[in-house]
Amino acid sequence: MLSEDAEEVLREIAQRLEMDIVPAKPKDAAEKLRDELGKTDVFKVLKISAKHFHPMVTTSMDIGNLHRTIKSVTLKLFHEKNFPVDAGSYLRVGDDELAHLIKLVLEGDRESSGRFVGVLGGARDRLWDKFVSVLDDVKMSVAEWMLEKWVGDLRGRRIVMLAEFSGVSYDEWPNAFIGDADRIVGEGELTMGIMQVLQSVPISNKIAVWFDSSDLLRYFKVMFRGIGDESNQSVRKDIFLDVDFPYLSLVRALLRVYQELDSGGGDEVERFVSCLRSSGGGLVFVSVDRGDRRVYLVPKLDQFAENWLLSHGDVNYVEILLEMFDNVQMYLRGLENAIGSKRKSEFNAAKTQILLKLDNLCYGLLERGKAAPSVVRDLVDVLTFFNVKYNIAFPTFRNLSIILVR
Amino acid sequence: MFLGEGNLDETSKKTSGAKSLYNWGYRFGVVLLCNASNKYDEDTAEHLLLRVLKELRNERFPDRFKFKLTMLLTDILTDIGGDVSFPSDFKSGEDMKLDKFYRASSLILMGLWDSLVRFRSNKNDLCGEVIGNA
Numbered sequence: 002m003l004s005e006d007a008e009e010v011l012r013e014i015a016q017r018l019e020m021d022i023v024p025a026k027p028k029d030a031a032e033k034l035r036d037e038l039g040k041t042d043v044f045k046v047l048k049i050s051a052k053h054f055h056p057m058v059t060t061s062m063d064i065g066n067l068h069r070t071i072k073s074v075t076l077k078l079f080h081e082k083n084f085p086v087d088a089g090s091y092l093r094v095g096d097d098e099l100a101h102l103i104k105l106v107l108e109g110d111r112e113s114s115g116r117f118v119g120v121l122g123g124a125r126d127r128l129w130d131k132f133v134s135v136l137d138d139v140k141m142s143v144a145e146w147m148l149e150k151w152v153g154d155l156r157g158r159r160i161v162m163l164a165e166f167s168g169v170s171y172d173e174w175p176n177a178f179i180g181d182a183d184r185i186v187g188e189g190e191l192t193m194g195i196m197q198v199l200q201s202v203p204i205s206n207k208i209a210v211w212f213d214s215s216d217l218l219r220y221f222k223v224m225f226r227g228i229g230d231e232s233n234q235s236v237r238k239d240i241f242l243d244v245d246f247p248y249l250s251l252v253r254a255l256l257r258v259y260q261e262l263d264s265g266g267g268d269e270v271e272r273f274v275s276c277l278r279s280s281g282g283g284l285v286f287v288s289v290d291r292g293d294r295r296v297y298l299v300p301k302l303d304q305f306a307e308n309w310l311l312s313h314g315d316v317n318y319v320e321i322l323l324e325m326f327d328n329v330q331m332y333l334r335g336l337e338n339a340i341g342s343k344r345k346s347e348f349n350a351a352k353t354q355i356l357l358k359l360d361n362l363c364y365g366l367l368e369r370g371k372a373a374p375s376v377v378r379d380l381v382d383v384l385t386f387f388n389v390k391y392n393i394a395f396p397t398f399r400n401l402s403i404i405l406v407r
Numbered sequence: 408m409f410l411g412e413g414n415l416d417e418t419s420k421k422t423s424g425a426k427s428l429y430n431w432g433y434r435f436g437v438v439l440l441c442n443a444s445n446k447y448d449e450d451t452a453e454h455l456l457l458r459v460l461k462e463l464r465n466e467r468f469p470d471r472f473k474f475k476l477t478m479l480l481t482d483i484l485t486d487i488g489g490d491v492s493f494p495s496d497f498k499s500g501e502d503m504k505l506d507k508f509y510r511a512s513s514l515i516l517m518g519l520w521d522s523l524v525r526f527r528s529n530k531n532d533l534c535g536e537v538i539g540n541a
Contacts, residue, residue, distance in 0.1 A: 374509035378467075381516045385464045389457055394524045398517035402429045405513060 201286050204254040205242045210299070212283035216276045224258045240330050246360035247285040247297040248367055253326055255302075256319050259310055263319075277306040304370030308407065318407070322366075325400040329359060332384075332395050339391040354383050366404075377405045428511050431494045432518020435480075438489040440526045441534035446487050449530070455483060456523055463516060469503040472512055 201209035202221040212218050241253060255277070262270040283299040309318045333352055340348045358380035365373040384395050436456055443452035459479050466472040476497065484491060496511045497503075503511070525533050 374506045374513065378509040378513040378516075381513045381520075382464050385460055385516065385520070388520070389461055394527065395520060397524060398429075398521050402514055402517045405510060406429075 197284055198286060201284070205244070205250050207243065207245045207288055208247060208250045209286045209288075210251060210254065210283060211286070212299070213281045214276050214279070214283075216272075217280055217283075220258050220262070220273055220276070221254065224261055225254070240333055241326070244356055245287050245289045246356050246363075247287050247295075248363040249356060249360040251285055251299065252305075252322070252363040252366055255305070255310075256323050256326075259319055260323065274306050274310050277302040277310070279303075300368040302367065305367050308370035309366065316403075318403075321400045321403050325404065328396045328400065329355065332393075335393050336387060336391060339393050351387055355380070355387070358383055362404075371407065372404050374405065377401065428494055428496060428514035429518040431491075432515035433522045434518070435491050435515075436519040436522025437526070437533055438491050439483060439487065440522060440530075442487040442489045443483075444530070444534070453523065453526070455487075456519065459483070460516065460519055460523075463512070463519075466512075469505070469508040472508065473497045476515075 197211045198209075200218065201211040202218060202225055203209045204221065204225050210221060212221075241250065244250065259270060259273060262273050280302050282301050285297045285299055287295045287297065289295070309322060333355065336351060337348050340351065358376060361376045362372050362380060365371060365376060380401070381398070388394055439456055439459070440452045443455050462475055462479060463472065466475050477493070480491065480493065494511070494515065496507075522533075
């Protein structure tokens with residue numbers, strides 16, 4: 002375990018940065034919860050609310066337990082107020098029924114709750130506070146969760162593997178440590194690692210990025226403030242928000258920040274490019290599922306900025322790249338229709354194959370500032386395969402060909 | 408922009424090397440689709456192009472790709488007619504480096520696919536261009 006001092010420092014950092022780790026305040030999530038209650042069951046509501054959290058937290062959070070907690074808290078309150086629900090056997094209460102009851106309390110619906118109005122008294126406010134505090138608890142436990150996971154996973158591992166969240170621990174394979182036994186993960190690296198996670202900015206539902214440049218981080222924070230907001234129509238339509246391909250998401254995020262700044266006018270966009278050119282790199286955190294989290298290194302972004310963001314004659318490469326992403330998105334929708342809604346797994350397999358190639362292509366753009374020809378050929382082959390199999394066509398290869406010969 | 412959609416000859420003159428390969432693929436696709444649809448029908452034309460795409464996609468080595476491309480060109484153009492020269496990048500007898508080959512073959516495949524998309528959306532204009540260019 003970490004020493005108490007180190008743990009204290011980490012806790013302080015976590016608390017200071019809690020607005021970063023939970024971009025939307027718990028109160029917002031609770032409000033969302035109230036809006037959705039009655040429309041759907043509690044479990045779904047919790048899942049929607051969870052989207053307000055940092056992707057690293059959301060996918061690691063035990064939503065099932067949170068569900069049970071809220072359910073039991075609610076029923077206990079009902080019981081205290083003599084609401085006609087048997088708190089002892091709350092498991093028998095269906096989600097829909099519970100959602101309806103919570104809605105009655107929260108909205109103080111006099112007509113529907115009728116004879117219970119007098120009994121409810123201050124229950125509504127208390128229940129409301131409970132929702133907020135339960136979500137608050139989750140937020141506060143994030144720092145502890147970070148500590149536990151990082152300490153448990155990384156302590157005693159090779160420092161060189163830090164970025165991979167894995168590697169071999171000294172206990173597991175002492176021979177692997179010959180020559181670099183002093184380079185195993187210590188408290189300093191752990192503290193740094195946790196800070197990186199806490200400071201990272203979510204750019205999609207599963208991915209967060211961290212850069213060594215605080216200016217770059219600031220641009221991302223401003224741009225991706227509303228990420229995970231399901232009420233946003235354009236966000237809901239975005240197929241890339243739920244994918245777990247790091248470089249693909251990063252390139253798209255960089256281009257979107259650039260485009261946003263460029264459309265705003267002024268010299269902000271030049272500062273952004275200058276930040277990218279001087280940046281030393283960063284990390285992409287991907288959280289796929291509970292227990293499945295990965296970290297990828299972001300290479301230095303000077304080549305990327307040089308080749309794709311700076312203007313080169315009349316050609317706007319940012320638009321070309323963004324159009325390519327749009328084409329892929331359009332194609333995937335066409336593919337989904339062609340495969341049919343009943344064969345979801347078949348579509349998911351196809352989607353993964355295509356996006357994996359695109360992710361490889363994006364890695365080349367980031368690392369060398371160029372698309373690797375073999376990767377482009379792979380992508381074309383995969384698209385050809387699905388085009389022929391499902392009798393559809395990629396909207397146009399125009400953008401991809403420009404990217405290839407750049 | 409180097410792309411030859413609707414303006415094949417002009418863009419070919421302006422660009423060279425890798426860029427013109429996309430145009431070559433596009434042009435070959437257009438000639439194949441238009442001539443085959445005139446001689447047979449649209450379905451057969453599309454079927455022929457898909458055959459070309461499938462066969463070329465399977466070739467991951469320069470020599471085999473070149474061999475297959477030669478065969479397909481000879482086979483198909485003898486049947487449906489049309490004047491398409493062999494792409495200059497594949498003419499040389501020297502061994503092609505893999506990166507260069509991947510770039511070249513990808514561009515040809517992309518050009519072929521885009522000709523099919525254009526054919527499906529606007530056959531009349533596309534085939535008018537070919538006749539005009541000829």
